Amino acid sequence: MTPPARIAPLDVVWRTCDAVPECLGVAHEPYGRCLAHLSPGEAGTFLRALTPGQALDLRGTLLSEDLLARVLDGVERRAGRARFDRAVFTGPARFGEVVFAGDATFDNARFDRLASFYGARFLRNASFREARFHREFSLHDARVCGHAAFDHITVRGDALFGAARFGAPSAAAPGTASLQKAFQKASFQRASFQKAQFHGFAVFDAAVFHGDAGFRGARFHRAVSFRGSDCGASAEFQGARFEGAAYLGPMRIVRRLSLAGVRACAPLHIDTGGCRVVLRAAAVLGRLAARR
Numbered sequence: 537m538t539p540p541a542r543i544a545p546l547d548v549v550w551r552t553c554d555a556v557p558e559c560l561g562v563a564h565e566p567y568g569r570c571l572a573h574l575s576p577g578e579a580g581t582f583l584r585a586l587t588p589g590q591a592l593d594l595r596g597t598l599l600s601e602d603l604l605a606r607v608l609d610g611v612e613r614r615a616g617r618a619r620f621d622r623a624v625f626t627g628p629a630r631f632g633e634v635v636f637a638g639d640a641t642f643d644n645a646r647f648d649r650l651a652s653f654y655g656a657r658f659l660r661n662a663s664f665r666e667a668r669f670h671r672e673f674s675l676h677d678a679r680v681c682g683h684a685a686f687d688h689i690t691v692r693g694d695a696l697f698g699a700a701r702f703g704a705p706s707a708a709a710p711g712t713a714s715l716q717k718a719f720q721k722a723s724f725q726r727a728s729f730q731k732a733q734f735h736g737f738a739v740f741d742a743a744v745f746h747g748d749a750g751f752r753g754a755r756f757h758r759a760v761s762f763r764g765s766d767c768g769a770s771a772e773f774q775g776a777r778f779e780g781a782a783y784l785g786p787m788r789i790v791r792r793l794s795l796a797g798v799r800a801c802a803p804l805h806i807d808t809g810g811c812r813v814v815l816r817a818a819a820v821l822g823r824l825a826a827r828r
Contacts, residue, residue, distance in 0.1 A: 632656065
């Protein structure tokens with residue numbers, strides 16, 4: 537019996553591939569099929585037409601390691617607006633040192649192997665909402681100049697954000713009005729990890745958040761570390777769950793650290809450089825070590 541055709545999710549707003557009913561890959565003209573379902577000759581024509589800084593639309597596309605490498609080589613590792621929503625990366629996804637000159641979206645994408653954005657540069661906004669990482673996810677030494685969204689992501693392997701930088705520093709003068717504008721800018725540039733699930737080790741050592749760092753409702757199944765990190769506004773962990781040891785410092789936070797409603801099942805270390813710390817309704821079952 538022939539299996540029923542897959543019904544596209546309601547939020548798929550692009551024309552999908554005509555090759556097979558279940559393919560959600562965005563169709564490219566004049567073929568009416570996604571990049572993964574083009575013939576070798578058609579794919580060669582498509583890839584040869586790529587130029588540095590060009591917009592990329594590979595939403596819903598099945599991308600092998602080789603096919604992704606050919607795409608990134610085609611734009612000389614510099615993309616404009618990049619759309620990888622619902623893309624499926626079947627092999628290692630290596631975006632190391634890639635420059636995204638426009639907004640980059642990986643919402644609902646699936647990474648079956650390593651996902652490496654080591655040293656990548658996002659000159660505008662980056663979104664990975666509801667992306668699934670079955671192995672390691674690395675943004676080590678990456679830079680996101682605008683808003684960074686990692687809400688509801690699931691990382692099965694280790695998550696490496698060491699030395700990553702989120703947002704841009706404010707050049708405001710130290711007056712009251714200037715500080716208010718700086719904090720408004722910081723809120724816009726927030727890095728959000730709301731309800732993210734980290735099943736492996738999560739490392740944010742030496743990361744810099746020029747705006748807010750939001751981890752509301754996040755769950756850390758193993759150890760998490762923010763040693764040497766810097767937050768130019770507030771760090772928000774309301775309702776977060778720490779099942780392994782949590783090292784929130786030594787780090788610098790300008791405004792406040794909110795741990796309201798958190799549940800820590802293992803040692804919790806807090807060293808924030810003297811900022812306000814909120815522990816309302818927090819439950820710390822392991823050893824609490826706090827230093828200001």
